[in-house]
Amino acid sequence: MTDSTDSTAVPDAPVVGDVPSVPPVPAVAPAAGAPTEDERAARGSLRRKAALRWGAAAVVCALAGTGSALAVTAQDRTDLPGLATKSDGRYTFPALVLPALPSGKAAPKDNKNRHAADLRQLLLPVPKEAGGSLTPTTQPAPLSVTGGGTPSASASPTTSASPSPSASATTTNASPAPGAAAGPGDCDAFVAEQADQAEARALLLQYACRTAVVREWTASDGTRTQIRLLSFGSSGEAFSAFAGLRDGKGPKDVPTVGEAAPTGWDEVYGITLATRTATPQEAPPVRVAYLAAGDLVGVVTLSNPKGVPAAAFRQVVTLQSDLLA
Structure with a gap:
């Protein structure tokens, strides 16, 4: 009687107790050019330092811009170099104030009566x-x-x-x-x-x-x-x-x-x-x-x-x- 079982059958895996043993997976070598853990850590540190530098620069620019804006707006435009308008001959007078009138005197009405002020x-x-x-x-x-x-x-x-x-x-x-x-x-x-x-x-x-x-x-x-x-x-x-x-x-x-x-x-x-x-x-x-x-x-x-x-x-x-x- 001819045996129909394939003579090339895989032998039984060795058994250790009741759990079959798994053959170890060989370590995969890193791809060529891929960064190592140390390199990745170094790059992260550089990124953090760059972010801090750019943040500090942005703060300095904001402060400088605010200070410049305050310095410009606090002064009259005519006092700023390059922005002063060439004088057309007009003068700077103190605020005009009408004089006080003597007691019992009224101001001229339509300039018909006399001026009582000094x-x-x-x-x-x-x-x-x-x-x-x-x-x-x-x-x-x-x-x-x-x-x-x-x-x-x-x-x-x-x-x-x-x-x-x-x-x-x-x-x-x-x-x-x-x-x-x-x-x-x-x-x-x-x-x-x-x-x-x-x-x-x-x-x-x-x-x-x-x-x-x-x-x-x-x-x-x-x-x-x-x-x-x-x-x-x-x-x-x-x-x-x-x-x-x-x-x-x-x-x-x-x-x-x-x-x-x-x-x-x-x-x-x-x-x-x-x-x-x-x-x-x-x-x-x-x-x-x-x-x-x-x-x-x-x-x-x-x-x-x-x-x-x-x-x-x-x-x-x-x-x-x-x-x-």
Whole structure:
């Protein structure tokens, strides 16, 4: 009988107790170029150090950017190198404050009644560019007219703080300190500055110029500014004097002065304005403005042999108008 069992059958695996033994698996050699455990640990350490360095750099950049932004925003743009706008001639004035009125006196309404405030307080203060102070100032001594050539001279009202620390009570014929508000005036000092003194004197006598104050300064750009306020008995007399001065020959020692109606200027309610500009028109050495404000007439004169900046002239005239309105 033939045995059907395959003679090549696998022999029985050796048995150890009841558990068959498993032959050991040979160790697999690492692939060529694969990192070892030490190499992987070293690389992880490098990554952590790089992350720390980049994090520290980001923090430093954020702090530097924040500091730079604070430094830039804390200053005025005009104070930063490379960002300052070229000056067009305008000045830096202290904050304008209307003077206090004497007890029982009211402010002018529509500039129809008289200004009761101290005339010196109605003068534009001195700008920073001329050595002016931007801090509050003390009260000046009261005005008292000492007489001086006009038959109708009378005492000017008193009180209030001076817009300039250098304000002092002197006659207009004296040479005031830079920026000083000179007063009381006899109106003769103004007449002496006019090209046609006889006409100017007759005009001020006809309409009874009562007193006058003046403020003068010279800015760092060489522009000399003079502001005169002439006081009259009524708004009608003041306007008639204003019209005569506006149509007159203007200041002496000035090249041909022609009318130049201001265009694009902000109108100040209650103020009548007329301007005149000396030739050449491109760079006029003198600019003059006449203001009518109730019982007051203002004459603003800016002069500079190199030419008076139009922006400075407009600024001074507008701010002086604001104080009179």
